[in-house]
Amino acid sequence: MAHCLLVFIWNLILTILTKKEINCVTLPEVENLYERIFNGYDKRVFPLLNQSETVIVSVDVLVVSINKFDEISGNIDITVAFKLIWQEQRLTWIPSDFGGKTSILIDPQDIWRPQLLLRQSFDSVQDIGNTPLLIRLFFNSSVYWFPATVMSVSCTVDVTYFPFDIQICNITIVGWVYRNDEIVLSVSSSTIDKSFYIENTQWDLLNDSSLQNQTTTDIAPSFTIQLKLKRKSEFFVLYIIIPLIFLGLINNIVFSMPVASGERMSVAVTIFLSFVVYLEMINNNVPESSNPVAYIYVYVLFLLAYSCVILLACLVSLRIYDKAEPVPEKLKAVIKWLRFRCMWRKTCSVVPTSKENKEEIHEVSESPHEDFYDENGDKAIEAVTIVNDITWELVGKTYDMYVPIILYMCFAVMTGQTFLNLYTNSSFLR
Ligand SMILES: *[C@@H]1O[C@H](CO)[C@@H](O)[C@H](O)[C@H]1NC(C)=O
Ligand SMILES: *[C@@H]1O[C@H](CO)[C@@H](O)[C@H](O)[C@H]1NC(C)=O
Ligand SMILES: *[C@@H]1O[C@H](CO)[C@@H](O)[C@H](O)[C@H]1NC(C)=O
Ligand SMILES: *[C@@H]1O[C@H](CO)[C@@H](O)[C@H](O)[C@H]1NC(C)=O
Numbered sequence: 001m002a003h004c005l006l007v008f009i010w011n012l013i014l015t016i017l018t019k020k021e022i023n024c025v026t027l028p029e030v031e032n033l034y035e036r037i038f039n040g041y042d043k044r045v046f047p048l049l050n051q052s053e054t055v056i057v058s059v060d061v062l063v064v065s066i067n068k069f070d071e072i073s074g075n076i077d078i079t080v081a082f083k084l085i086w087q088e089q090r091l092t093w094i095p096s097d098f099g100g101k102t103s104i105l106i107d108p109q110d111i112w113r114p115q116l117l118l119r120q121s122f123d124s125v126q127d128i129g130n131t132p133l134l135i136r137l138f139f140n141s142s143v144y145w146f147p148a149t150v151m152s153v154s155c156t157v158d159v160t161y162f163p164f165d166i167q168i169c170n171i172t173i174v175g176w177v178y179r180n181d182e183i184v185l186s187v188s189s190s191t192i193d194k195s196f197y198i199e200n201t202q203w204d205l206l207n208d209s210s211l212q213n214q215t216t217t218d219i220a221p222s223f224t225i226q227l228k229l230k231r232k233s234e235f236f237v238l239y240i241i242i243p244l245i246f247l248g249l250i251n252n253i254v255f256s257m258p259v260a261s262g263e264r265m266s267v268a269v270t271i272f273l274s275f276v277v278y279l280e281m282i283n284n285n286v287p288e289s290s291n292p293v294a295y296i297y298v299y300v301l302f303l304l305a306y307s308c309v310i311l312l313a314c315l316v317s318l319r320i321y322d323k324a325e326p327v328p329e330k331l332k333a334v335i336k337w338l339r340f341r342c343m344w345r346k347t348c349s350v351v352p353t354s355k356e357n358k359e360e361i362h363e364v365s366e367s368p369h370e371d372f373y374d375e376n377g378d379k380a381i382e383a384v385t386i387v388n389d390i391t392w393e394l395v396g397k398t399y400d401m402y403v404p405i406i407l408y409m410c411f412a413v414m415t416g417q418t419f420l421n422l423y424t425n426s427s428f429l430r
């Protein structure tokens, strides 16, 4: 008894003398701690004192990088770190008993931990925590586990709005083996932590990517990471869209080429073939998905059709210039209306009186066929004289004037509509 008292006093003196030492954790103390807390511990049992309760696992997600997104096969590889926190109610200690040690590291194999699977696994079904990253256990029973993993996720790709598309990938992490009353995975924040995020060169991770609690219909505890990825479209705009629009614009120049040069058809065919080449280029970048079809295909198809129409219109124009027989009266009337319709209104009321006007008319009348492009109302008198000798050449010129305007209008409407809808990701069929 006296011996014990002596030791106690000695310890007390030591403690008082070496006050700093009190927080210094000694090796035996730590070993003792591990031994104490794992004595009789069974990792198969839920970490609850009252086993009828539910384990609440708090979840946070850090997306570190998007490594690869293969839209063709619908496979996305991402590096993700999870922050899982729960209470291991059986493992507690008083820090002062163990030299002030407040937390220890434990191998995940030695302790109960939630077994979580990735539901949309692409190549193998992976246990989220299959890396042997240590778990930190605090004296007050809190357990902190940060398993990080590279996940290969399969994701349905919707390329309708390529190249201005936004892909939404739902990544569900599920405690497949548990019942809903055994554990609850509760996400603590609805936003994904991007503190360590590394930018991808092809995809932007949007800020409204979210973390969601389990849906009520799910049979096993789960949570969902909803990734929203926006394609960086600059490359495709430069590589596909702008060249396509340029080709579409120059397609109409065939009508401005002189018929005599005989080049109209060859230029039209060349441009038609260029569209076929572009169709192939787009094909290499867009998944061959039928449901839904990328609208850019529909647009290229329109361009092909447009080019076909130009080709045919070109052929018709050549035939017109080539005709020898007299122009039918009905056609004459149409041409008259098309070319001089502005003047008909004025001929009745406006008779050129000034000297200037008369001179101009005189000059103009020397080359009767050349001067009716601008539909100038002051040339009314000219018009009346010319009306009677409408030749096939004049028909051809009128044709060359109106057909490109109509085609340009179709092209502008279709192009504007397509890219507006693609850019705003709004539906085409309303
Ligand atoms: C254990 O938890 C259940 C459900 O919360 C509760 O009904 C029961 O009274 C608890 N038992 C004890 C011993 O506290
Ligand atoms: C346990 O202690 C840690 C570290 O001090 C703290 O972060 C955690 O919130 C505590 N847990 C509880 C349940 O108080
Ligand atoms: C992703 O989940 C949301 C609801 O959380 C759902 O509306 C959407 O259809 C899902 N998307 C896919 C591709 O499964
Ligand atoms: C998820 O559910 C928990 C309760 O179970 C709640 O505290 C938390 O706010 C929810 N998270 C979100 C993002 O709704």
Ligand SMILES: *[C@@H]1O[C@H](CO)[C@@H](O)[C@H](O)[C@H]1NC(C)=O
Binding pocket: 207
């Ligand atoms: C997303 O959030 C980050 C940080 O909060 C901010 O710097 C960035 O501009 C946001 N991006 C968008 C597209 O809103």
